[in-house]
Amino acid sequence: xxxxxxxxxxxxxxxxxxxxxxxxxxxxVKADYAWDCGIAIGRYFDGLKEGKIxxxxxxxxxxxxxxxxxxxxxxxxxxxxxxxxxxTGRVNTFSVSYFSWDMTPLEKPEVPAVIEIDGCxxxxxxxxxxxxxxxxxxxxxxxxxxxxxxxxxxxxADQRTGAITDILYFKPEEE
Amino acid sequence: MRERVAIVGVGCTxxxxxxxxxxxxxxxxxxxxxxxxxxGLEPDxxxxxxxxSEDYLEGTSIFDEYVPDQLGAVLxxxxxxxxxxxxxxxxxxxxxxxxxxxxxxxxxxxKASNVLYPAHIEAFAMDPVFVxxxxxxxxxxxxxxxxxxxxQTGNTEEQAALVVAKNKANAxxxxxAAYPALVTAEDVLASHPVATPVKELDIAPFxxxxxxxxxxxxxxxxxxxxxxxxxxxxxxMQDTPNLDQRDWxxxxxxxxxxxxxxxxxxxxxxxxxxxxxxxxxxxxxxxxQHIEALGLARCGEAGVLLSEGYFLPDxxxxxxxxxxxxxxxxxxxxxxxxxxxxxxxxxRGQAGERQLPDVRVGLAQSWRGIPTASGGVIILSNE
Amino acid sequence: MERVAVLGAGMTRFMRRAQETGKExxxxxxxxxxDEAGLTLKDIECVALxxxxxxxxxxxxxxxxxxxxxxxxxxxxxRSFVGGGSGVFAIIHGWYHVASGHFDTCLVVAExxxxxxxxxxxxxxxxxxxxxxxxxxxVNLLWIFALEMNRYMQVHKxxxxxxxxxSVKNKLNGLDHPCHQEGITPGPDLTVKxxxxxxxxxxxxxxxxxxxxxxxxxxxxxxxxxxxKRMTDxxxxxxxxxxxxxxxxxxxRDLYYPKYVEYAARMAYRMAGITDPRKEIHVxxxxxxxxxxxxxxxxxxxxxxxxxxxxxxxxxxxxRDGDLPSCPSxxxxxxxxxxxxxxxxxxxxIFWQLRGEAGARQVARPVKRGLAQAWGDLMQxxxxxxxGR
Numbered sequence: 001x002x003x004x005x006x007x008x009x010x011x012x013x014x015x016x017x018x019x020x021x022x023x024x025x026x027x028x029v030k031a032d033y034a035w036d037c038g039i040a041i042g043r044y045f046d047g048l049k050e051g052k053i054x055x056x057x058x059x060x061x062x063x064x065x066x067x068x069x070x071x072x073x074x075x076x077x078x079x080x081x082x083x084x085x086x087x088t089g090r091v092n093t094f095s096v097s098y099f100s101w102d103m104t105p106l107e108k109p110e111v112p113a114v115i116e117i118d119g120c121x122x123x124x125x126x127x128x129x130x131x132x133x134x135x136x137x138x139x140x141x142x143x144x145x146x147x148x149x150x151x152x153x154x155x156x157a158d159q160r161t162g163a164i165t166d167i168l169y170f171k172p173e174e175e
Numbered sequence: 176m177r178e179r180v181a182i183v184g185v186g187c188t189x190x191x192x193x194x195x196x197x198x199x200x201x202x203x204x205x206x207x208x209x210x211x212x213x214x215g216l217e218p219d220x221x222x223x224x225x226x227x228s229e230d231y232l233e234g235t236s237i238f239d240e241y242v243p244d245q246l247g248a249v250l251x252x253x254x255x256x257x258x259x260x261x262x263x264x265x266x267x268x269x270x271x272x273x274x275x276x277x278x279x280x281x282x283x284x285x286k287a288s289n290v291l292y293p294a295h296i297e298a299f300a301m302d303p304v305f306v307x308x309x310x311x312x313x314x315x316x317x318x319x320x321x322x323x324x325x326x327q328t329g330n331t332e333e334q335a336a337l338v339v340a341k342n343k344a345n346a347x348x349x350x351x352a353a354y355p356a357l358v359t360a361e362d363v364l365a366s367h368p369v370a371t372p373v374k375e376l377d378i379a380p381f382x383x384x385x386x387x388x389x390x391x392x393x394x395x396x397x398x399x400x401x402x403x404x405x406x407x408x409x410x411x412m413q414d415t416p417n418l419d420q421r422d423w424x425x426x427x428x429x430x431x432x433x434x435x436x437x438x439x440x441x442x443x444x445x446x447x448x449x450x451x452x453x454x455x456x457x458x459x460x461x462x463x464q465h466i467e468a469l470g471l472a473r474c475g476e477a478g479v480l481l482s483e484g485y486f487l488p489d490x491x492x493x494x495x496x497x498x499x500x501x502x503x504x505x506x507x508x509x510x511x512x513x514x515x516x517x518x519x520x521x522x523r524g525q526a527g528e529r530q531l532p533d534v535r536v537g538l539a540q541s542w543r544g545i546p547t548a549s550g551g552v553i554i555l556s557n558e
Numbered sequence: 559m560e561r562v563a564v565l566g567a568g569m570t571r572f573m574r575r576a577q578e579t580g581k582e583x584x585x586x587x588x589x590x591x592x593d594e595a596g597l598t599l600k601d602i603e604c605v606a607l608x609x610x611x612x613x614x615x616x617x618x619x620x621x622x623x624x625x626x627x628x629x630x631x632x633x634x635x636x637r638s639f640v641g642g643g644s645g646v647f648a649i650i651h652g653w654y655h656v657a658s659g660h661f662d663t664c665l666v667v668a669e670x671x672x673x674x675x676x677x678x679x680x681x682x683x684x685x686x687x688x689x690x691x692x693x694x695x696x697v698n699l700l701w702i703f704a705l706e707m708n709r710y711m712q713v714h715k716x717x718x719x720x721x722x723x724x725s726v727k728n729k730l731n732g733l734d735h736p737c738h739q740e741g742i743t744p745g746p747d748l749t750v751k752x753x754x755x756x757x758x759x760x761x762x763x764x765x766x767x768x769x770x771x772x773x774x775x776x777x778x779x780x781x782x783x784x785x786x787k788r789m790t791d792x793x794x795x796x797x798x799x800x801x802x803x804x805x806x807x808x809x810x811r812d813l814y815y816p817k818y819v820e821y822a823a824r825m826a827y828r829m830a831g832i833t834d835p836r837k838e839i840h841v842x843x844x845x846x847x848x849x850x851x852x853x854x855x856x857x858x859x860x861x862x863x864x865x866x867x868x869x870x871x872x873x874x875x876x877x878r879d880g881d882l883p884s885c886p887s888x889x890x891x892x893x894x895x896x897x898x899x900x901x902x903x904x905x906x907x908i909f910w911q912l913r914g915e916a917g918a919r920q921v922a923r924p925v926k927r928g929l930a931q932a933w934g935d936l937m938q939x940x941x942x943x944x945x946g947r
Contacts, residue, residue, distance in 0.1 A: 002919070003917070004590065004736060004906070005736070007571050007736055008570055009570040009571030009737075010577035011573040013575070014575070027307055029231075029299045031234065031295070031296065032291040033234030035289050036196075036198050036289060037198060038196070038200065039201055044690075070204070073244035073249050074249060076218045092809075093709035097700065097701060098759060099759055100698065101697060103677075110696075112705065113705070124809075124810045127705075137758065137761060146708070163694055164690070177659065229612070230611055230612050231612055235685055237610070237639075237641040240686065240938055241806045244805050249805045250802055252802060253801075255640065257621045258621070265634075266636060266651075274559045275559065299616075300617065303616060303617060410634070411635070412632070413632070414632060415625075416622045432634075543619070543622070547619065549635065
């Protein structure tokens with residue numbers, strides 16, 4: 001005897017919907033939000049607009065972290081100070097994406113990465129994209145290595161809006 | 176004999192129409208800090224954490240990801256319950272009752288101001304096949320229910336309007352409240368119709384805010400500095416989600432959750448044994464409906480008693496002395512936690528200008544809003 | 559703390575697109591579980607539901623919407639949520655209802671209808687990321703797995719071929735599962751080469767290393783010792799539970815090791831009185847949404863040293879006829895991944911394995927204790943359940 005027995009379920013194919021074999025109903029939801037950045041992210045974005053990466057530091061656990069936050073989540077106390085950190089760092093990990101966020105195939109792949117930011121505690125950084133690293137997988141895998149040094153490429157000052165996209169991408173930097 | 180569970184710490188932010196200066200993380204951090212300070216506990220004493228949230232009210236899927244940091248809950252047992260605040264307290268209560276934990280924290284918040292089209296989100300909760308395609312403003316559900324309730328019970332639109340007047344006036348004594356005001360029943364009756372007989376002023380306006388509660392087993396509660404407020408009974412209930420299967424006049428979820436809580440609390444005659452209550456008043460008529468469902472008034476009696484002053488702060492059974500949601504602002508599922516907060520403050524003698532004399536047993540009740548038929552009831556005592 | 563037993567389990571077929579609505583899927587799974595337990599809905603005192611993001615089914619507050627399908631009308635009902643970890647957390651959620659002594663029976667239901675999202679359910683995952691610092695980058699779900707997979711591979715020097723073996727093991731195992739999703743496995747002769755030749759989605763993730771989008775539901779009936787002893791002479795006990803959630807700041811953590819899984823496992827082992835999990839756990843269902851994740855989680859569960867799981871895999875330790883069979887069900891890679899229900903399916907598998915009812919999937923070695931684990935959120939949640947006879 002093998003369980004589960006007589007499991008139910010009627011699989012449909014995409015075709016079934018197209019030819020109207022089953023009835024469907026559609027809805028588009030207006031799920032729009034205006035999120036309050038608050039103190040920490042507000043200041044972070046102000047910094048980005050000025051071409052700076054800001055971090056916060058906790059004296060007790062001695063971490064310097066980015067993205068900045070008003071409290072240390074380990075020590076559960078307010079952060080002690082703000083510091084400007086460098087806009088360079090090292091690649092902690094990366095990947096090569098052939099699909100966009102909604103699964104549209106991409107001609108030219110994107111290279112997301114986690115970048116450990118210089119000036120922050122070891123292993124601390126944020127996610128962004130790598131650029132100027134090649135157009136196809138082989139090139140990219142030759143060029144990009146975990147631990148590799150990178151530098152931020154910023155939008156021109158008059159195009160920055162105070163967002164993470166004020167940094168266009170991080171590019172490889174010679175040691 | 177089961178060990179009792181007490182609420183040993185409470186913390187909250189003020190409730191206000193907008194909160195642009197803080198992110199949700201920062202807002203919850205404030206409430207959590209206050210709760211820990213109130214309980215005299217550090218986060219490492221808390222064994223389990225329960226948060227309430229709904230993705231579409233936050234604008235983030237899997238919102239539970241963003242819960243731990245601002246609660247001191249990193250790498251701890253944390254869960255999110257997509258229910259009202261009182262049901263979340265029930266979850267924490269059950270966990271403490273297993274013996275696996277001694278202290279639990281419950282959190283809820285609202286950034287209602289960040290939801291740009293709340294009616295669209297409310298409509299998104301409707302059944303996608305049978306109800307949504309009608310394309311109605313979701314408030315129609317309240318309109319149908321209010322009309323049915325008034326017709327079935329004999330309570331009147333004027334009496335529902337008195338609820339608004341009472342609660343907004345009560346809120347004048349609540350420094351946390353977002354919408355304290357002196358309005359008259361006439362003002363309410365003259366306000367703009369939304370889904371008749373529901374009118375603009377019958378509806379609790381949205382607010383932002385956060386509430387954190389800390390619970391502990393009695394053996395731990397007795398070692399802490401705050402006066403413990405014991406959970407005597409708790410109940411929670413889901414009625415049919417289908418609009419077309421509802422009994423439109425009754426709040427069965429409140430009645431059944433109430434029965435669960437009363438049974439556990441050993442309460443036979445709620446009207447006599449409950450000293451005061453904080454019940455859901457997301458819509459004015461809901462307060463009357465909930466009062467009757469909870470047995471605090473007989474069917475059809477709530478409105479009359481209200482007009483006679485029975486539920487005023489100086490009456491025999493004050494209801495929503497905090498100002499309710501009509502006075503504080505509607506915090507979505509965090510509203511239930513706000514109601515519990517008031518009951519705790521009253522039982523501790525910490526309700527300031529709103530303090531009711533000689534209270535021993537308080538009740539809080541919550542409802543999840545349109546189009547739900549679910550909610551919880553909790554009975555608390557300072558003895 | 560009351561002892562809690564699992565009396566029955568049920569599930570639907572796992573499908574890319576089901577004709578059934580979410581309510582109907584929940585009902586089918588619940589009904590099967592009740593039948594197996596020999597109980598009816600009247601015997602159920604409370605209901606615990608899990609379902610992952612509302613964005614998939616396309617209903618806000620979908621716990622309410624699904625409640626009737628989950629048998630919860632006029633019952634105390636809670637829907638809990640810890641992302642992908644929910645499927646195993648569902649049992650923990652039900653467990654504390656009964657272990658508290660307040661309820662004698664609990665129906666646990668897990669449901670997911672991902673196919674409702676158009677044009678593709680994956681798009682909904684964009685909204686799990688931080689709206690300020692991450693969403694504007696156009697991030698897709700696969701990114702975070704690929705980033706973690708690469709980190710794991712780099713730190714331990716794991717060859718892609720070894721990871722591909724997980725896909726082969728699980729997809730072939732899944733062919734023996736009556737509910738497996740049509741088309742999830744190209745064929746019974748699937749090889750490592752086939753996996754490596756499959757399309758690169760987000761390097762180093764290849765298409766055959768990812769579980770698919772799925773509709774499905776699974777359910778379990780839990781009961782107190784008192785009721786369990788009346789209903790069956792083969793109760794399967796919940797011996798340990800554990801769950802932990804790490805910080806949302808995932809880019810401040812080293813992804814090569816799932817600490818949150820270790821913490822959850824330790825919690826469950828402590829409760830179960832397990833001191834040597836590698837000897838005391840006889841069959842395991844770690845969460846495998848991606849091939850490398852099974853290995854990652856086996857290490858987090860302390861069933862292999864850090865970096866050692868790939869070597870044990872190659873030695874055959876995790877095969878159905880190995881010393882520690884892992885994902886004998888076929889897992890998410892072999893059966894399907896209806897986010898919340900997938901974890902519950904794994905718990906059901908351990909349940910059936912312990913009762914010797916897994917048929918062609920039954921592992922070769924004798925089993926008295928098994929473990930199911932799920933993961934969720936931004937590389938944050940570990941949920942673990944230990945079942946024993």
